[in-house]
Amino acid sequence: MACILVVDDIPGVRKSIAAGLKRLGHEVLEAGNGREALDLATGRATDLVITDMLMPEMDGVDLIDLLNEAPGKTPRILAMSGGGTFVTSQDALTVARQNADAVLEKPFDTVELCDAVQSLLEKGAT
Amino acid sequence: MFRSAAHIWMQALDAAQVNITIADAAHPERPLTYVNRSFCETTGYAAEDVIGRSCRFLQGPGTCAETIAQIRQSLNEDQAIDVEILNYRRDGSEFWNALSLSPIRDETGRVTAIVGFQVDVTERRRLDEDRLHSAKMEALGRFSSGIAHEVNSMLQPIVSLPSLVKTALPEDKAEEREWLDLIEEHGKTARALLRKLLQYGRRNPAAEAALFDPCKALDAAAVHLRPACGDLINLVRNQTLATGKTVYGDLQSLVQSIIALGENAIDAMPQGGTLTLAAHLTDGTVSLSVQDTGPGVDTRYRHRIFEPFFTSKPIGLGTGLGLALAQSHITSMGGTISLKNHAANGACFTINLPLAEPDTAAPSPQFYTA
Ligand SMILES: Cc1cc2nc3c(=O)[nH]c(=O)nc-3n(C[C@H](O)[C@H](O)[C@H](O)COP(=O)(O)O)c2cc1C
Ligand SMILES: Nc1ncnc2c1ncn2[C@@H]1O[C@H](COP(=O)(O)OP(=O)(O)OP(=O)(O)O)[C@@H](O)[C@H]1O
Numbered sequence: 001m002a003c004i005l006v007v008d009d010i011p012g013v014r015k016s017i018a019a020g021l022k023r024l025g026h027e028v029l030e031a032g033n034g035r036e037a038l039d040l041a042t043g044r045a046t047d048l049v050i051t052d053m054l055m056p057e058m059d060g061v062d063l064i065d066l067l068n069e070a071p072g073k074t075p076r077i078l079a080m081s082g083g084g085t086f087v088t089s090q091d092a093l094t095v096a097r098q099n100a101d102a103v104l105e106k107p108f109d110t111v112e113l114c115d116a117v118q119s120l121l122e123k124g125a126t
Numbered sequence: 127m128f129r130s131a132a133h134i135w136m137q138a139l140d141a142a143q144v145n146i147t148i149a150d151a152a153h154p155e156r157p158l159t160y161v162n163r164s165f166c167e168t169t170g171y172a173a174e175d176v177i178g179r180s181c182r183f184l185q186g187p188g189t190c191a192e193t194i195a196q197i198r199q200s201l202n203e204d205q206a207i208d209v210e211i212l213n214y215r216r217d218g219s220e221f222w223n224a225l226s227l228s229p230i231r232d233e234t235g236r237v238t239a240i241v242g243f244q245v246d247v248t249e250r251r252r253l254d255e256d257r258l259h260s261a262k263m264e265a266l267g268r269f270s271s272g273i274a275h276e277v278n279s280m281l282q283p284i285v286s287l288p289s290l291v292k293t294a295l296p297e298d299k300a301e302e303r304e305w306l307d308l309i310e311e312h313g314k315t316a317r318a319l320l321r322k323l324l325q326y327g328r329r330n331p332a333a334e335a336a337l338f339d340p341c342k343a344l345d346a347a348a349v350h351l352r353p354a355c356g357d358l359i360n361l362v363r364n365q366t367l368a369t370g371k372t373v374y375g376d377l378q379s380l381v382q383s384i385i386a387l388g389e390n391a392i393d394a395m396p397q398g399g400t401l402t403l404a405a406h407l408t409d410g411t412v413s414l415s416v417q418d419t420g421p422g423v424d425t426r427y428r429h430r431i432f433e434p435f436f437t438s439k440p441i442g443l444g445t446g447l448g449l450a451l452a453q454s455h456i457t458s459m460g461g462t463i464s465l466k467n468h469a470a471n472g473a474c475f476t477i478n479l480p481l482a483e484p485d486t487a488a489p490s491p492q493f494y495t496a
């Protein structure tokens with residue numbers, strides 16, 4: 001059992017991902033953007049962060065950077081994206097592939113989610 | 127004096143670079159009374175074969191009936207008219223004809239003759255169409271990339287939750303289980319459509335452009351198509367192009383384009399037939415063609431098949447993106463894609479690509495990034 005933080009600005013997306021993870025027996029935290037995610041992750045041992053790339057307040061790229069800079073154990077990062085582009089017109093999926101340990105293309109089914117989570121957790125947090 | 131002036135006029139008409147025709151207005155058929163040399167050269171008809179006939183012999187199966195009606199109406203009302211009309215040469219080949227007709231009146235104002243000027247504008251139209259197509263594709267790319275993030279997120283619960291609910295459902299709820307399968311299946315169909323659309327938005331072939339052997343593309347496409355041919359379709363290779371030649375662009379895009387043509391060919395032969403993949407080299411141009419023995423492309427909509435979303439196939443079987451995507455891939459490589467329909471032996475799509483020598487500077491085709 002692991003502690004997993006799910007970050008997406010759309011509550012329905014967070015909930016449907018959390019549902020699958022809870023079925024596997026994981027503890028799940030939810031955040032609506034990068035800023036909220038950092039607040040939740042600070043001072044807590046999070047094994048895995050599943051994050052969207054395009055979000056208000058703080059996007060996935062900044063969140064991943066700050067998680068990597070933070071002292072202590074850095075969680076594994078699973079980025080998810082439905083495509084689209086940043087204001088810099090960079091493609092969100094390409095950016096996701098460059099910044100995360102693994103990437104899921106939205107929408108993904110529960111089997112794809114579980115497989116990706118499983119293999120990241122097996123590698124362990126760095 | 128008059129005779130020699132008339133003689134010079136006739137010589138001038140014959141020396142002109144545009145096609146000039148004159149018809150008798152008194153007769154309801156408006157038979158041709160004169161055609162100049164350029165007309166004979168560009169259409170392939172001899173003057174003696176066409177004098178006395180209505181010029182409609184240039185029209186054919188692909189000619190727009192509305193345009194013909196417009197001409198007829200203008201002639202009946204003694205009005206001048208400018209149109210662009212699809213015409214056919216004597217050998218059956220098509221060309222776009224910019225036709226300008228003007229009535230000639232006598233002293234009393236009665237129309238006695240009609241003079242027609244014709245210019246072959248096929249090349250200009252092709253360039254216009256390519257530009258329009260690129261602009262459409264770019265807009266489509268922006269649009270799909272714009273909605274992708276939003277719509278894909280909306281689909282997330284629809285694709286992921288049904289399987290969870292199913293495992294929580296009591297054994298006897300077989301019907302409910304089916305409904306959940308339905309939700310999941312349709313969600314995944316929507317996902318597939320959106321992913322196809324996104325290929326437009328996400329493409330930046332300039333990054334992948336390199337010199338490669340076109341035979342490799344044909345081989346890769348053949349490997350992919352063979353299983354889809356099944357037992358009914360015979361896959362044949364016809365290749366005079368030697369390996370080791372190179373073209374410039376993105377290999378994967380070319381493979382995808384050939385596959386799209388091949389899949390269409392297979393779709394066109396549900397009862398079976400022959401799918402021929404050919405590769406030839408003529409005058410520095412590599413031609414890769416995909417030919418089937420189906421019914422050919424229906425002339426009623428053959429001018430629309432490269433439009434994104436144009437499909438004649440039932441819902442779920444065709445999205446109408448295959449040819450549109452292939453065309454934008456090929457134009458971005460500096461090539462062209464064209465169709466020859468043989469009534470007797472199906473459709474033949476040909477991709478023409480300029481040969482690029484490894485030791486010369488690579489051409490700079492216009493890539494567009496959406
Ligand atoms: C002088 C003259 C030149 C013409 N040239 C062409 C031509 O190049 N291509 C064409 O499709 N129609 C041409 N037409 C039109 C056809 O001859 C015909 O008028 C038209 O098809 C409409 O009549 P219809 O409905 O009886 O066929 C020309 C007509 C005239 C009078
Ligand atoms: N070889 C062919 N023979 C007959 N008709 C063809 C052939 N190739 C294409 N067409 C016509 O052109 C249309 C457009 O083709 P295109 O590949 O763009 O879309 P599609 O095959 O309908 O759908 P998709 O390729 O997106 O699954 C087809 O629906 C069909 O009517």
Ligand SMILES: [Mg+2]
Binds near residue numbers: 386389444448
């Ligand atoms: Mg197709």
